[in-house]
Amino acid sequence: xxxxxxxxxxxxxxxxxxxxxxxxxxxxxxxxxxxxxxxxxxxxxxxxxxxxxxxxxxxxxxxxxxxxxxxxxxxxxxxxxxxxxxxxxxxxxxxxxxxxxxxxxxxxxxxxxxxxxxxxxxxxxxxxxxxxxxxxxxxxxxxxxxxxxxxxxxxxxxxxxxxxxxxxxxxxxxxxxxxxxxxxxxxxxxxxxxxxxxxxxxxxxxxxxxxxxxxxxxxxxxxxxxxxxxxxxxxxxxxxxxxxxxxxx
Amino acid sequence: xxxxxxxxxxxxxxxxxxxxxxxxxxxxxxxxxxxxxxxxxxxxxxxxxxxxxxxxxxxxxxxxxxxxxxxxxxxxxxxxxxxxxxxxxxxxxxxxxxxxxxxxxxxxxxxxxxxxxxxxxxxxxxxxxxxxxxxxxxxxxxxxxxxxxxxxxxxxxxxxxxxxxxxxxxxxxxxxxxxxxxxxxxxxxxxxxxxxxxxxxxxxxxxxxxxxxxxxxxxxxxxxxxxxxxxxxxxxxxxxxxxxxxxxxxxxxxxxxxxxxxxxxxxxxxxxxxxxxxxxxxxxxxxxxxxxxxxxxxxxxxxxxxxxxxxxxxxxxxxxxxxx
Amino acid sequence: xxxxxxxxxxxxxxxxxxxxxxxxxxxxxxxxxxxxxxxxxxxxxxxxxxxxxxxxxxxxxxxxxxxxxxxxxxxxxxxxxxxxxxxxxxxxxxxxxxxxxxxxxxxxxxxxxxxxxxxxxxxxxxxxxxxxxxxxxxxxxxxxxxxxxxxxxxxxxxxxxxxxxxxxxxxxxxxxxxxxxxxxxxxxxxxxxxxxxxxxxxxxxxxxxxxxxxxxxxxxxxxxxxxxxxxxxxxxxxxxxxxxxxxxx
Numbered sequence: 001x002x003x004x005x006x007x008x009x010x011x012x013x014x015x016x017x018x019x020x021x022x023x024x025x026x027x028x029x030x031x032x033x034x035x036x037x038x039x040x041x042x043x044x045x046x047x048x049x050x051x052x053x054x055x056x057x058x059x060x061x062x063x064x065x066x067x068x069x070x071x072x073x074x075x076x077x078x079x080x081x082x083x084x085x086x087x088x089x090x091x092x093x094x095x096x097x098x099x100x101x102x103x104x105x106x107x108x109x110x111x112x113x114x115x116x117x118x119x120x121x122x123x124x125x126x127x128x129x130x131x132x133x134x135x136x137x138x139x140x141x142x143x144x145x146x147x148x149x150x151x152x153x154x155x156x157x158x159x160x161x162x163x164x165x166x167x168x169x170x171x172x173x174x175x176x177x178x179x180x181x182x183x184x185x186x187x188x189x190x191x192x193x194x195x196x197x198x199x200x201x202x203x204x205x206x207x208x209x210x211x212x213x214x215x216x217x218x219x220x221x222x223x224x225x226x227x228x229x230x231x232x233x234x235x236x237x238x239x240x241x242x243x244x245x246x247x248x249x
Numbered sequence: 250x251x252x253x254x255x256x257x258x259x260x261x262x263x264x265x266x267x268x269x270x271x272x273x274x275x276x277x278x279x280x281x282x283x284x285x286x287x288x289x290x291x292x293x294x295x296x297x298x299x300x301x302x303x304x305x306x307x308x309x310x311x312x313x314x315x316x317x318x319x320x321x322x323x324x325x326x327x328x329x330x331x332x333x334x335x336x337x338x339x340x341x342x343x344x345x346x347x348x349x350x351x352x353x354x355x356x357x358x359x360x361x362x363x364x365x366x367x368x369x370x371x372x373x374x375x376x377x378x379x380x381x382x383x384x385x386x387x388x389x390x391x392x393x394x395x396x397x398x399x400x401x402x403x404x405x406x407x408x409x410x411x412x413x414x415x416x417x418x419x420x421x422x423x424x425x426x427x428x429x430x431x432x433x434x435x436x437x438x439x440x441x442x443x444x445x446x447x448x449x450x451x452x453x454x455x456x457x458x459x460x461x462x463x464x465x466x467x468x469x470x471x472x473x474x475x476x477x478x479x480x481x482x483x484x485x486x487x488x489x490x491x492x493x494x495x496x497x498x499x500x501x502x503x504x505x506x507x508x509x510x511x512x513x514x515x516x517x518x519x520x521x522x523x524x525x526x527x528x529x530x531x532x533x534x535x536x537x538x539x540x541x542x543x544x545x546x547x548x549x550x551x552x553x554x555x556x557x558x559x560x561x562x563x564x565x566x567x568x569x570x571x572x573x
Numbered sequence: 574x575x576x577x578x579x580x581x582x583x584x585x586x587x588x589x590x591x592x593x594x595x596x597x598x599x600x601x602x603x604x605x606x607x608x609x610x611x612x613x614x615x616x617x618x619x620x621x622x623x624x625x626x627x628x629x630x631x632x633x634x635x636x637x638x639x640x641x642x643x644x645x646x647x648x649x650x651x652x653x654x655x656x657x658x659x660x661x662x663x664x665x666x667x668x669x670x671x672x673x674x675x676x677x678x679x680x681x682x683x684x685x686x687x688x689x690x691x692x693x694x695x696x697x698x699x700x701x702x703x704x705x706x707x708x709x710x711x712x713x714x715x716x717x718x719x720x721x722x723x724x725x726x727x728x729x730x731x732x733x734x735x736x737x738x739x740x741x742x743x744x745x746x747x748x749x750x751x752x753x754x755x756x757x758x759x760x761x762x763x764x765x766x767x768x769x770x771x772x773x774x775x776x777x778x779x780x781x782x783x784x785x786x787x788x789x790x791x792x793x794x795x796x797x798x799x800x801x802x803x804x805x806x807x808x809x810x811x812x813x814x815x816x817x818x819x820x821x822x
């Protein structure tokens with residue numbers, strides 16, 4: 001951050017915004033003096049908050065999966081409730097995440113557990129809808145073949161439909177995961193510190209810290225997306241891989 | 250709580266009517282159970298009509314209230330007034346002031362010194378005059394200036410439920426020594442990295458807490474009420490301290506770790522020159538009755554009663570006699 | 574006078590346990606919310622709805638601008654990719670990155686370049702819409718039945734005429750489907766625009782984040798506006814595709 005001759009921090013937009021990014025990277029790798037009188041930044045603190053965000057996101061995503069996949073799969077298998085399943089996906093898109101976070105904080109409380117619950121709720125719609133659609137759209141001949149082989153309904157679901165629905169389901173999981181990781185950034189408001197700390201407190205971490213926080217959140221989201229894309233590739237049955245390269249939900 | 254307030258209100262109305270009866274019975278004079286009406290009403294000066302002032306404010310209740318009070322007072326003084334309340338943090342507000350988007354806004358001495366001029370919290374004078382002089386001197390180097398501060402100070406405070414304070418037997422922050430390790434502290438996430446917050450409690454008071462929970466300041470009372478934390482960072486001008494004075498206790502900051510901030514209206518020299526003497530005079534006059542109790546009550550009307558800041562500001566100006 | 578006053582704790586300095594002396598003589602304002610702990614106060618909502626109008630309009634404005642800008646860019650890219658098919662994977666990748674970066678991070682990444690304000694929000698929100706609109710446009714154009722294309726070529730159309738007179742109109746449903754998703758998602762996201770200094774309903778939410786009526790009003794208004802935009806675009810789709818079209822599953 002530049003300091004003008006009078007000692008006042010210059011808050012105007014620098015024409016050399018490139019230097020802002022350099023300062024931000026500096027924040028990530030070197031501790032520096034913060035506005036509150038302590039040393040801030042540096043790899044240790046960055047890792048601490050990044051890991052915190054990963055933890056709450058992972059917990060929430062697991063929760064979403066546990067609830068959304070069985071429900072979506074079962075109804076998709078039965079072919080019932082299409083309107084609700086699709087409607088839930090659409091409705092989920094319209095809900096502003098920050099409202100859910102604060103509403104749940106006011107109703108159930110704050111801290112890791114409650115934030116995870118709020119995030120899990122946000123993750124359910126895309127996973128549920130995509131599981132439903134994915135299972136529903138499995139080639140009926142494959143389903144018939146399974147039944148013909150004497151499989152129970154549950155076996156048909158788990159051994160035929162779900163594997164074939166993996167690309168679609170994973171598309172939903174990826175959407176949910178990105179939403180969860182993104183929203184976890186503001187968990188700092190409701191009892192759980194994540195990378196959002198750096199972003200929302202420029203008076204302590206400076207504009208360097210805020211930009212660093214933004215960069216880290218962006219990189220984290222991209223890392224999650226890449227990881228899940230890789231996972232999707234691994235989980236997709238080989239026959240399908242040839243058909244579904246690259247696309248998600 | 251609603252019933253309590255209604256009863257208090259009824260009682261108060263009864264009280265006031267009896268007092269005024271009593272006052273007239275005693276031959277008039279100041280019926281001042283309150284300072285109502287004891288100020289001269291603001292005169293509208295036609296010369297001011299050619300000046301347009303834009304009053305800004307930051308984005309929390311006390312700022313909205315102050316901004317509205319100043320805006321409405323300046324309007325009463327004959328200025329054309331525009332409002333840009335809810336600008337955001339002090340960095341945004343300062344930028345708006347420097348670019349001329351606003352004519353001025355209420356800022357706290359401590360915020361200005363720390364945020365704009367990188368003064369370390371421990372170097373800030375704790376008294377109003379000292380803090381104001383330092384801030385004004387720094388501002389003047391930037392072509393800005395500040396009017397004398399309002400008669401109250403706003404500071405962070407370490408607060409707890411009175412029941413909890415009694416249970417622990419504490420009245421000052423130092424009393425927490427040896428007890429704090431079982432207690433959870435809630436505060437804004439920045440508190441973790443401030444010498445006038447958690448770091449100060451750890452270093453200057455030697456306190457260790459069981460844990461620190463970062464929260465949006467809006468939740469600072471909720472966490473106490475719900476038992477999500479035993480200690481919370483409150484503000485001395487909080488609404489809840491007016492409506493529930495017995496429910497919460499502010500622990501005395503005996504080692505002076507928590508810096509007080511004095512609210513002053515900051516503006517630019519250019520605007521001051523253009524606007525004439527009524528600009529400063531109105532602002533200084535109208536903030537005269539803003540003692541800590543009054544500002545708490547005004548905050549209460551917004552935060553607790555959920556009234557609009559503009560309405561509450563008008564109620565203050567009217568009750569104080571500045572406007573009709 | 575003092576005897577009477579002694580009965581009224583308003584007139585004398587307070588003992589520590591007394592009600593703080595009220596500036597207003599103890600007369601409180603009305604209590605428009607039945608209890609600040611209630612889930613929803615209809616009376617307060619009705620009385621104060623007018624304060625939500627401007628932020629709501631600002632948010633709607635942000636969404637419209639962002640979607641229009643995103644649409645323009647995405648369509649240009651789609652037309653290019655339709656002609657030069659090899660462009661598709663890299664553009665999918667690039668728009669995918671823009672989609673994955675959380676909006677909060679995007680806002681703060683743009684800060685050094687465009688500063689606080691509406692521009693920053695619009696750029697970030699528009700970038701977010703690119704992938705969905707682009708993908709749908711490309712798919713829509715690709716899914717035009719070969720018969721239609723052959724018919725057009727048979728009539729002697731140039732490539733450009735083919736695009737604008739045959740392929741585009743037939744791709745409209747797919748494109749509008751993408752627009753609908755984009756509009757709804759952007760409306761929810763725009764709730765965060767206040768972090769970029771662009772106002773919107775998120776500002777109302779952050780002003781009183783513990784007041785449940787406020788949270789529900791903000792959430793409700795966002796969802797209502799999202800549904801409105803969705804239905805409006807659905808109407809546009811119906812109007813612009815008067816012919817019956819057998820859609821592939």
